[in-house]
Every structure is written in C-alpha cells, then in structure tokens.
Amino acid sequence: MSLLEVTGLSKHYAGRPSLVQRVTRDPGQVVRAVNGVSLAVERGEVLGLIGESGCGKSTLGRAILRLHEPSAGRVTFDGTEVTALAPPALKAMRRRMQIIFQDPYASLNPRRTVAEIVGLPLALHGIASGEEAREITARVLERVGLKAGQLDRYPHQFSGGQRQRIGIARALVSNPEFIVCDEPVSALDVSIQAQIIALLLELKRDLGLTYLFISHDISVIGYLSDRVAVMYLGEIVETGPVAAVLDNPRHPYTQSLLSAVPEIGARRDRKARVRLQGDLPSPLNPPKGCKFHTRCPLATGICRSAAPQTRDLGGAHSAACHRLDEGLSLLEGGR
Amino acid sequence: MSVLLEVTNLRTEFATRAGLVRAVDGVSLRVARGECLGVVGESGSGKSVTFSSVMGLVRSPGRVAAGTIHFDGRDLRGLAPEEMRAIRGRDIAMTMQDALTALNPALTVGEQMAEVMIAHDDTLPSARGARRSAIRDRSVEMLGLVGIPAPETRLRQYPHEFSGGMRQRIMIAIALTCRPQLLIADEPTTALDVTIQAQVLELISDIRARLGMSVVLITHDLGVVAEHCDRVMVMYAGQVVEEGPTDQVIGAPRHPYTRGLLASIPRPALRGQPIRPIVGQVPDLVGLPPQCRFHSRCPLARQGCLVQVPMLPAGPGRQARCLRLEETS
Numbered sequence: 001m002s003l004l005e006v007t008g009l010s011k012h013y014a015g016r017p018s019l020v021q022r023v024t025r026d027p028g029q030v031v032r033a034v035n036g037v038s039l040a041v042e043r044g045e046v047l048g049l050i051g052e053s054g055c056g057k058s059t060l061g062r063a064i065l066r067l068h069e070p071s072a073g074r075v076t077f078d079g080t081e082v083t084a085l086a087p088p089a090l091k092a093m094r095r096r097m098q099i100i101f102q103d104p105y106a107s108l109n110p111r112r113t114v115a116e117i118v119g120l121p122l123a124l125h126g127i128a129s130g131e132e133a134r135e136i137t138a139r140v141l142e143r144v145g146l147k148a149g150q151l152d153r154y155p156h157q158f159s160g161g162q163r164q165r166i167g168i169a170r171a172l173v174s175n176p177e178f179i180v181c182d183e184p185v186s187a188l189d190v191s192i193q194a195q196i197i198a199l200l201l202e203l204k205r206d207l208g209l210t211y212l213f214i215s216h217d218i219s220v221i222g223y224l225s226d227r228v229a230v231m232y233l234g235e236i237v238e239t240g241p242v243a244a245v246l247d248n249p250r251h252p253y254t255q256s257l258l259s260a261v262p263e264i265g266a267r268r269d270r271k272a273r274v275r276l277q278g279d280l281p282s283p284l285n286p287p288k289g290c291k292f293h294t295r296c297p298l299a300t301g302i303c304r305s306a307a308p309q310t311r312d313l314g315g316a317h318s319a320a321c322h323r324l325d326e327g328l329s330l331l332e333g334g335r
Numbered sequence: 336m337s338v339l340l341e342v343t344n345l346r347t348e349f350a351t352r353a354g355l356v357r358a359v360d361g362v363s364l365r366v367a368r369g370e371c372l373g374v375v376g377e378s379g380s381g382k383s384v385t386f387s388s389v390m391g392l393v394r395s396p397g398r399v400a401a402g403t404i405h406f407d408g409r410d411l412r413g414l415a416p417e418e419m420r421a422i423r424g425r426d427i428a429m430t431m432q433d434a435l436t437a438l439n440p441a442l443t444v445g446e447q448m449a450e451v452m453i454a455h456d457d458t459l460p461s462a463r464g465a466r467r468s469a470i471r472d473r474s475v476e477m478l479g480l481v482g483i484p485a486p487e488t489r490l491r492q493y494p495h496e497f498s499g500g501m502r503q504r505i506m507i508a509i510a511l512t513c514r515p516q517l518l519i520a521d522e523p524t525t526a527l528d529v530t531i532q533a534q535v536l537e538l539i540s541d542i543r544a545r546l547g548m549s550v551v552l553i554t555h556d557l558g559v560v561a562e563h564c565d566r567v568m569v570m571y572a573g574q575v576v577e578e579g580p581t582d583q584v585i586g587a588p589r590h591p592y593t594r595g596l597l598a599s600i601p602r603p604a605l606r607g608q609p610i611r612p613i614v615g616q617v618p619d620l621v622g623l624p625p626q627c628r629f630h631s632r633c634p635l636a637r638q639g640c641l642v643q644v645p646m647l648p649a650g651p652g653r654q655a656r657c658l659r660l661e662e663t664s
Contacts, residue, residue, distance in 0.1 A: 260532065
C-alpha cells in the first residue's frame with residue numbers, strides 16, 4: 001500500500017457572484033485549480049510534481065495536507081483517510097505530514113526568534129516544552145546546518161539560504177514521515193540551491209522521509225525525483241518513473257516543456273525545438289475537450305471536443321492524450 | 336568585428352550606513368557589433384549595477400567612481416546629462432527584469448511607445464495628424480515584430496491587461512522602437528515560465544540577427560547563456576572572474592567559481608550522483624580586502640591566494656582571475 005493515496009482530488013474556487021447572479025442563483029464562474037487528480041506516493045520515494053505557474057501544483061500540495069480544504073476527492077495517508085478526519089485528529093495527523101514553503105522571507109514570522117519558529121510544532125503537538133523543547137530545537141537546527149548559538153536570532157539576521165534551512169528545521173522538528181516541498185529552492189541562487197538540494201536528499205536518506213517535491217524546474221525535478229507527475233491546468237497529463245518521462249515523454253505538453261528548457265552541453269543547432277504558441281489559458285474559462293488543445297501542435301477534431309482518458313503505457317508510465325497510439329512525437333529522433 | 340561598447344576598470348560604489356560598498360570593482364568588458372554577450376552571476380555579483388552604470392542610471396547613494404565607458408567611439412562618462420539622455424533609449428536600450436514594475440501602470444501601451452519616439456525620433460513628420468499616424472503605424476509594427484496578436488487593439492490597453500510573457504514582449508518592443516545598436520536585457524525571462532521563456536529568448540535572438548544589433552544578456556541561468564550567447568562573462572562579488580567564448584567557458588571552465596557553479600546545477604543526467612555545491616556564502620562587500628574574493632569558498636585556495644589577482648590569460652580569447660590556472664587546465 002502506498003504511503004499517500006490521492007483519488008479524484010479537486011479544489012474549486014468560486015468567484016464572487018455579481019448581483020444578477022445572486023438574484024438568479026447562478027453559481028457564477030468557478031476556477032478549477034485542481035480538477036480530479038489521482039496519484040500515489042510510495043514510502044521513501046520522491047514524487048516530483050512539475051508544471052508552470054498557475055497549473056495548480058501548489059494548490060494540490062496544500063489540498064493534500066488540507067491546508068486548503070479540498071472540494072472533492074479523497075486523500076489517504078498510511079491507511080487513514082485524511083479527508084474524513086475531524087479537526088483534532090487532523091491536527092494529530094499533521095505531525096506526520098509537513099510542508100516546506102517556497103518563499104523563505106514570507107514564510108517565517110519576522111517577530112519571532114528561530115527558537116520560537118522552529119519550536120512551535122513541539123508545543124502545538126505537545127511533544128516537548130521548556131528546556132527540552134529548546135534542546136530538540138537546537139539539535140534540529142544543527143541537523144540542517146545552522147548553529148545552536150543562533151536560536152535567539154530573528155529571521156532578518158539570516159540569508160535566504162539560511163532562512164530556507166530554518167523552514168526545513170520547522171518541518172522536521174515534529175519528526176514527520178512525509179513532507180510537501182513546495183518549490184523550496186526556486187527563490188535561491190544557484191550555489192545556494194545546490195546546498196539545499198543536497199541537504200534535502202541527505203535528510204531523506206538518513207530519516208527515511210517521503211517527499212512530494214513541487215517545482216517548475218525540470219532540471220531539479222529530474223535530478224532528485226524517483227517518479228514524476230506533469231500537471232497542466234489543474235490536471236495530471238503524464239506520470240511515470242523519472243527516466244521514462246524525461247527520456248521518453250509521451251504527452252505533447254511534456255515534450256514541449258522538456259524541449260523548452262535551455263540546456264548546458266546541448267549544442268544549440270542540434271537540439272530539436274518545439275515552440276509552444278501563446279500563454280496558458282485562463283483557468284476561469286478552460287478550453288473544452290483536452291485542455292492542452294489550444295497550444296498543441298498535434299490537436300485534431302476529437303481533442304477539441306472530448307477530454308482524453310489517462311492511459312496506461314506500461315512500466316507504470318501513463319499519459320492522457322488522444323493521439324498516443326499514433327506514434328507521433330514533437331521531438332525529432334527523441335532525446 | 337569592431338567594438339561597439341568598451342568598458343575599462345569600471346568602479347561603482349554605494350555609500351551605505353555599514354560602509355562603502357564596491358558593487359562593481361574594476362570591471363572591463365567589450366561587446367562587438369552584432370555579438371551577444373552573456374553576463375552570469377548570482378545575486379549581488381554586480382552584473383546589473385555594471386550595466387546600470389553603462390546606461391548612466393546609477394543614483395545616489397551610488398556613483399560611478401572610476402573607469403571609462405566608450406560606446407560607438409564616444410566617452411559616455413564625459414557626456415552632459417542631456418547628451419546621455421539622447422543616447423539612452425535611442426542607441427542603447429535596456430529592458431528590466433520585472434516588466435510589471437518597469438511599465439507605467441497609468442499609461443496605455445501605445446502611450447508608452449509613443450513617448451520613446453517623441454523623445455528620440457527626429458524623422459517624425461511635424462504636422463500633427465501625420466505625426467500621430469506615423470507613431471501609431473510604427474507602434475503597431477513593433478508590437479507585431481514581438482509577436483503580439485491584434486496590435487491595433489492592444490495599443491489601447493494598459494499593462495495589467497497583459498500576461499507576464501506579453502508584458503516582457505512589450506518592454507522589448509519599446510526598447511527596440513528606435514532600433515538601438517545595443518540592447519541590454521536584464522534577466523528578461525527570470526519571471527517567466529519555461530515555455531514562455533523559450534519564446535522570448537528566441538525572439539531576442541531572432542531580432543538581433545534581423546537588425547544586426549548587439550545584445551547583452553544578463554542572467555543567472557547558464558543554460559540560457561549556453562544556448563544564446565557568443566561570449567560569456569562570469570561575475571563574482573563585483574568582479575569579472577572569467578570571460579571567453581561560451582562553448583569553451585562552459586565546456587571547460589578555468590576559474591574555480593565557474594567550475595563550482597556548473598557543478599552545482601542539478602541535471603537529470605546526474606541523477607543518483609551527489610551534486611557538489613560551493614560551500615559557504617558570497618562575502619560581504621563592505622570593506623573587502625584586496626585579495627581573491629573567492630578564496631574562502633575555493634577548493635584550490637592556498638596562502639598565496641591572499642593577494643590581489645588580475646585577469647590572466649586562460650587560452651585563446653579567454654581570461655580568468657585566478658592564480659591556480661595551471662591546476663584547472
């Protein structure tokens with residue numbers, strides 16, 4: 001059994017209805033940020049969730065933890081249905097499921113010391129208090145590469161990379177099994193990014209952690225994930241083992257995403273290029289049929305009218321596209 | 336190829352409460368006509384300040400303290416403010432990283448494009464009607480050039496009505512309106528998604544080839560440089576540490592910082608192998624002693640490195656600021 005199972009999870013946001021809509025009881029516009037997503041994460045693995053801004057990947061991460069209450073669907077963690085838990089049981093469950101946020105500036109309270117920030121989960125979950133809590137906090141701080149002597153400092157006294165370490169310490173202090181890493185390295189410079197990635201991998205190995213790693217950066221996802229899920233406009237379009245998805249992408253969106261990444265070492269002239277036209281459509285008014293058809297070079301009639309079903313491609317690799325059978329690829333000669 | 340921009344020993348300082356910060360310390364560079372120079376560095380390396388200095392856009396408490404800036408044969412530091420204003424926007428144009436804050440939210444895109452032409456274009460007809468339609472025609476042409484659909488309608492819209500990628504294109508269109516000889520693009524795609532980033536970079540390369548313009552591409556992304564730039568200059572803590580043809584610098588870096596930077600980029604090909612991050616952090620720029628600035632993080636550092644290090648030849652057309660070059664060849 002997978003550690004985390006997500007089935008048909010949706011998160012919809014209703015726009016504020018106009019007066020006419022209120023009078024006529026018209027529900028108005030709905031943003032389908034996450035729309036019927038199913039996925040599973042095995043114990044000890046890193047599932048990389050990749051997609052562009054606005055595709056719903058962060059919302060999905062938060063809906064799994066019920067930081068945003070899902071509109072529909074089920075989340076099961078280690079056999080317990082998280083989506084059915086009452087608040088006290090949910091709180092207890094959160095001890096085992098944590099999150100690291102993207103922005104190391106906005107996610108730390110500037111008026112609290114590091115000891116207070118990192119120690120808060122200990123108090124919330126009644127794990128420890130007083131001197132004992134301080135000791136645990138100091139230990140975790142050293143574990144993430146900071147010094148115990150920095151306990152009484154404030155976030156502004158740290159650099160971006162160090163702040164991200166504080167955020168990691170806060171997620172670790174309650175001894176969780178599963179962590180949603182929501183773009184934890186996107187705000188950092190390259191050399192600092194590498195330090196944090198190395199730290200996250202080391203912690204995973206030493207503490208037996210499981211990650212849902214959310215990022216828009218294919219290089220990062222490709223480097224540290226065991227499996228990958230590709231998201232577009234609230235839906236997962238392709239998923240599979242990292243080697244299968246990156247080396248043999250089957251969905252045209254995954255193919256164009258991969259070909260758009262500037263690569264070191266690939267000669268400019270040799271690289272097959274797929275250029276997507278236009279921007280991501282508005283999730284307020286998503287295209288009918290396959291949501292990618294407005295930008296897809298392979299789109300035909302059926303793509304415009306019917307949403308494709310997710311199809312198993314063998315080897316735990318699956319994709320949702322009408323034209324999978326036709327052996328079409330946007331990438332000349334593959335990668 | 337003739338040299339369009341030549342900067343020698345540029346020093347830009349900021350007087351802060353903590354002390355004097357030399358954000359740019361002895362930077363020399365050349366951009367040839369038609370060439371694309373990539374400028375790489377992490378935050379605080381001085382890459383943006385270097386080119387703000389070239390544009391004459393450094394404001395108090397900052398000042399350009401030393402050095403020469405020659406553009407198309409003219410000494411830019413010796414120019415009066417109004418002479419500099421005539422060059423800026425016409426001969427050298429710059430696009431900013433954040434298009435939303437760089438564009439004026441209270442003016443339509445058409446009005447912002449017209450401003451540039453009114454300020455710089457002497458060939459505009461003087462009769463009011465003819466002038467107005469000449470400006471409109473040119474604006475429509477420029478928006479079309481950067482791939483914005485329905486330019487006539489879009490000209491009447493405000494920046495907030497465009498997506499991030501579109502706003503970046505509008506800024507490029509404004510920058511290109513007067514057909515500058517040099518375009519300085521400061522992190523043009525950092526805020527954009529990768530599929531949109533690819534569109535914008537292709538656009539810049541395309542226009543460069545078509546108009547024969549020189550481009551300086553400031554970025555922190557070595558992949559972008561690898562694909563779009565002829566030459567690359569790597570900056571660290573206010574100095575150039577390595578410079579040369581892109582393929583060579585990225586294929587066989589000589590400076591330990593460039594090597595560390597390349598080794599810290601996670602790549603799918605390196606799956607399962609440890610990445611080797613550069614240890615430590617960028618030094619505080621206040622009161623830096625005149626010695627190698629990378630030595631505290633450098634795996635090759637020795638006692639002998641605690642001296643002032645000049646740029647040294649590192650192969651044909653290449654230079655690096657390191658005393659241990661024989662160990663990195």
